Amino acid sequence: MRDFISKIIVSIILLFLITGAFSSAANTNNKSFESSQFAYEYYTYQEMVDLFEGLQDLYPDFMSYTSLGKTYENRDVWLVKLSDNVEVNEDEPGVLLMGSIHGDERPPFESLIYLIEHMTEFYVKENTDDDEDGLMNEDPIDGIDNDDDGQIDEDPSEDRVRDIIDNTEVFIIPMVNPDGVEHNTRKNRDQKPGQTNIGVDLNRNFAYKWYLYDIFPIAYNDARTSDLNSWNYRGEEPFSELETKAIKNFIENEDIKISLSYHSYGEVIMYPWTHTSQRVPHEKIFLSVAQGISSIDGYYIYNGLTTILPWPGGTIGTSENWFYSEHGILSFTMELCKSKAPTNPAVVIDCCIKHVGVNLYVCEQAPTVKQVSKVVDKPIIFQTFFTFYRN
Ligand SMILES: [Ca+2]
Numbered sequence: 001m002r003d004f005i006s007k008i009i010v011s012i013i014l015l016f017l018i019t020g021a022f023s024s025a026a027n028t029n030n031k032s033f034e035s036s037q038f039a040y041e042y043y044t045y046q047e048m049v050d051l052f053e054g055l056q057d058l059y060p061d062f063m064s065y066t067s068l069g070k071t072y073e074n075r076d077v078w079l080v081k082l083s084d085n086v087e088v089n090e091d092e093p094g095v096l097l098m099g100s101i102h103g104d105e106r107p108p109f110e111s112l113i114y115l116i117e118h119m120t121e122f123y124v125k126e127n128t129d130d131d132e133d134g135l136m137n138e139d140p141i142d143g144i145d146n147d148d149d150g151q152i153d154e155d156p157s158e159d160r161v162r163d164i165i166d167n168t169e170v171f172i173i174p175m176v177n178p179d180g181v182e183h184n185t186r187k188n189r190d191q192k193p194g195q196t197n198i199g200v201d202l203n204r205n206f207a208y209k210w211y212l213y214d215i216f217p218i219a220y221n222d223a224r225t226s227d228l229n230s231w232n233y234r235g236e237e238p239f240s241e242l243e244t245k246a247i248k249n250f251i252e253n254e255d256i257k258i259s260l261s262y263h264s265y266g267e268v269i270m271y272p273w274t275h276t277s278q279r280v281p282h283e284k285i286f287l288s289v290a291q292g293i294s295s296i297d298g299y300y301i302y303n304g305l306t307t308i309l310p311w312p313g314g315t316i317g318t319s320e321n322w323f324y325s326e327h328g329i330l331s332f333t334m335e336l337c338k339s340k341a342p343t344n345p346a347v348v349i350d351c352c353i354k355h356v357g358v359n360l361y362v363c364e365q366a367p368t369v370k371q372v373s374k375v376v377d378k379p380i381i382f383q384t385f386f387t388f389y390r391n
Pocket residue numbers: 127128129130136137155156157158
């Protein structure tokens with residue numbers, strides 16, 4: 001198991017080394033320094049499973065990992081649960097953090113594995129003055145230099161993690177699409193008859209208003225999502241895939257209040273709707289939590305196009321639309337980093353640390369966020385009509 005604080009120190013050293021490498025590159029012409037010798041090594045599926053096994057041995061009281069189901073290549077969609085009395089389904093608000101529904105997006109699973117390491121380590125750790133400056137937990141992970149000493153987030157709070165694990169059920173699925181991760185492909189590995197570009201884009205396979213493809217084929221680019229060989233092929237029908245079925249089954253059996261699905265890249269925070277510029281009934285709650293997230297990672301909040309009339313267009317079949325509309329979950333999407341799979345270790349580790357802060361913040365919102373009621377938006381074909389008259 002990697003140690004959280006030593007990782008921070010390693011990242012500072014690496015940052016120094018890489019910065020040094022760049023400045024000396026002009027002289028030595030050693031351009032391959034960063035990419036070949038110091039490229040970040042992401043977890044593999046098997047390394048992740050081994051880590052979970054080790055953590056469960058160490059912390060059986062508050063950490064478990066279970067399979068939500070098998071994939072087409074017989075891997076498991078692993079679910080980690082962090083909560084006190086982990087074997088009991090307690091009456092505590094649930095949080096779902098998931099990543100890499102698109103398999104070639106690596107920071108999502110990496111940052112969630114990092115979160116699991118941080119939370120398990122800090123749960124059992126006494127309150128510690130991590131930076132040995134005589135003050136205790138004076139600078140928790142929130143992107144802010146709380147004690148104004150020029151360092152950011154150098155003394156995270158152990159009690160904060162304990163509060164979350166004791167009062168929430170935290171569910172984490174680092175690899176929703178483990179086959180895609182192993183093949184480094186966006187889609188899953190469900191070989192459809194006649195397909196040359198294997199698989200389905202799982203984040204187009206969730207239910208909710210698939211009929212809009214028929215009504216607005218151009219706005220929803222039906223030619224692409226219904227094309228077997230497209231990079232975002234949606235599948236034959238909603239929930240046709242093993243992985244989306246596994247997520248559906250999980251959501252239907254747990255009381256999840258708030259969720260965050262990690263993708264890369266773009267440094268953007270998004271929330272429903274993904275298929276229309278019409279604002280959701282719970283826009284205010286979404287926006288306030290998005291602002292809380294943005295204050296930590298500095299990401300841009302993308303909340304749909306600002307149009308006078310709600311307009312169809314965007315993405316159908318996303319997890320966030322279905323989570324929100326069918327189950328009243330406050331569901332966010334994050335696009336991490338500035339590239340799909342950064343190789344600079346300092347960039348990846350910085351992303352992981354920042355999003356420990358984001359994830360802890362999101363977990364802390366669960367008890368205060370009331371379950372938003374199940375939402376059914378008006379048929380889109382009438383939206384423009386009614387809005388026109390309202391205005
Ligand atoms: Ca501390």
